[in-house]
Amino acid sequence: MSTSSPKSVHRRRLLQVGAAGLVLASGGVYAGTRLLSDSPTAAGDGTARAATSQTAPSGRVVTRELRAAPTTVDLGGRSVETWAYDDAVPGKEIRVTAGDELRVRLTNDLPVDTTIHWHGIALPQEMDGVPGLNQDPVAPGSTFDYSFVVPDPGTYWFHPHVGVQLDTGLQAPLIVEDLAEPGDYDEEVVLVLDDWTDGWSDSPDTILERMAREGMDMGGMSMGEMEGMEGMDHGGMSMDDAMPSPQAPLGADSGDVIYPGHVVNGRLATNPFVINSAPGRRIRLRLINSGGDTAYRFAVGDHRITVTHTDGFPVEPVEVDTLIIGMGERYDVVITTGDGVFPIVAAPEGKDAAPGRALLRTGSGATPDPTALPTEMSGQMLTYSALAPTAEVAFETRQPDRELDVVLEMIDGGRKWFINGAGFGDHDPLQISAGERVRLNLRNESMMFHPMHIHGHTFALAGQNGTGIRKDTVNVLPMETVSVDLQADNPGDWAVHCHNIYHAELGMQTVLSYAP
Helix, strand or coil, X not given: CEEECCCCCCCXXXXXXXXXXXXXXXXXXXXXXXXXXXXXXXXXXXXXXXCCCCCCCCCEEEEEEEEEEEEEEECCCCEEEEEEECCECCCCCEEEECCCEEEEEEEXXXXXXXXXXXXXXCCCHHHCCCECCCECCECCCCEEEEEEECCCCEEEEEECCCCCHHHCECCEEEEEECCCCCCCCCEEEEEEEEEECCCCCCCHHHHHHHHHHHCCXXXXXXXXXXXXXXXXXXXXXXXXXXXXXXXXCCCCCCCCCCCCEEEECCECCCCCEEEECCCCCEEEEEEEECCCCCCEEEEECCCCEEEEEECCEEEEEEEECEEEECCCCEEEEEEECCCCEEEEEEEECCCCCCCEEEEEECCCCCCCCCCCCCHHHHCCECCHHHCCECCCCCCCCCCCCEEEEEEEEEEHHHCEEEECCECCCCCXXXXXXXXXXXXXXXXXXXXXXXXXXXXXXXXXXXXXXCCCCEEXXXXXXXXXXXXXXXXXXXXXXXXXXXXXXXXXXXXXXEEEEECC
């Protein structure tokens, strides 16, 4: 599916572009479309507030209605029963421009409570979708009106923040355009990478129950359990074997769920999503990892990829062969198309499983083997340290006013995952004050990587040149400490958690809390 871009009649967007609803001038109504201004937000005053941003409100309003409900979807030859937004996996893309006000009415036709979390968006806390922290859950048969100004351009997405609902079909892209962006590409495609079990193998709830009962294998050992194991054979793995290496950049144990399928834009590799283009075109790929337990190694056969954005924020362009995208992360990359048929591959990192795949078709040629991996997969890999923020989004250099440790731990053989010695609900909040520059030291004391996500803010990776790249989700490798700096400019209570949904539900969540 494609539509013309407002910036250029020569640029195309693929994957449900233009499904955001109508854009309305402030105070106006088009074609009988009903505004949601008569439905109060959780703040009780019917208004939306812009979180801190350099983008001024545009005065435009984008409306959308979403229905979360059980449905049956076709994954490209495999029919599964799942939950989804408006019967589509991934859900229909919402596309707005930075500064627009987004108004979304969620109708919950699920048999259980749900919410929507707008992943990566700096918004008012009452719109953030974390039940018990930011809003009451939306009960079955009820509606909730989300309303906020979308402050920053970039590639984002949305999903529930209740239980392991993220590992069903409930996810969709949120694309925020920047009218000032040069846009030196011809086409744009959104690619949603996902691991799939719901309606096919064990349900996400069954998997969570089993993990809580049985824990993890030895790959998930804590630092204490691994002490003194150097050189020892323990279930076939020594501590040295378990650590990250060039062959296993995330460590030997990068996930705990065996998924029967891996999909790109809701389709399996045997019947893939296809990008039809022409040779010599510059295509912007917006990559979103919506998986529950899987990081992906991404590459395009016979093409180099130029990385231009991470988690929505621009970086100085870097050309590589491949990259690893953790759960919740996003990357924008640009390719210049060759002539033929090329595999676009998302291989489950560290898992013995068939890769997810799409196809790029620019000319004639045989369809590549769906199980084959392009040579680019073993080529030059992107690292965080290779990236630098562009000048317009780099934080001002400043010493931290406050420094806090965030210690990531496996407890009870993997039946629990804690932050700072406690699971969510028994945690002590990370206390900060408005206006501070806060450094969080994310210290991983387990033998599994954790994609750590902070709500309501972006942060800069510390220890790089300048103030580091801007992100909201970062992979913290086994036994590694990653320090991030954030500006305390969005008061409220904000979730901090691992984006491995099973780790989060087993306790690896805490709260960043502003002093009153």
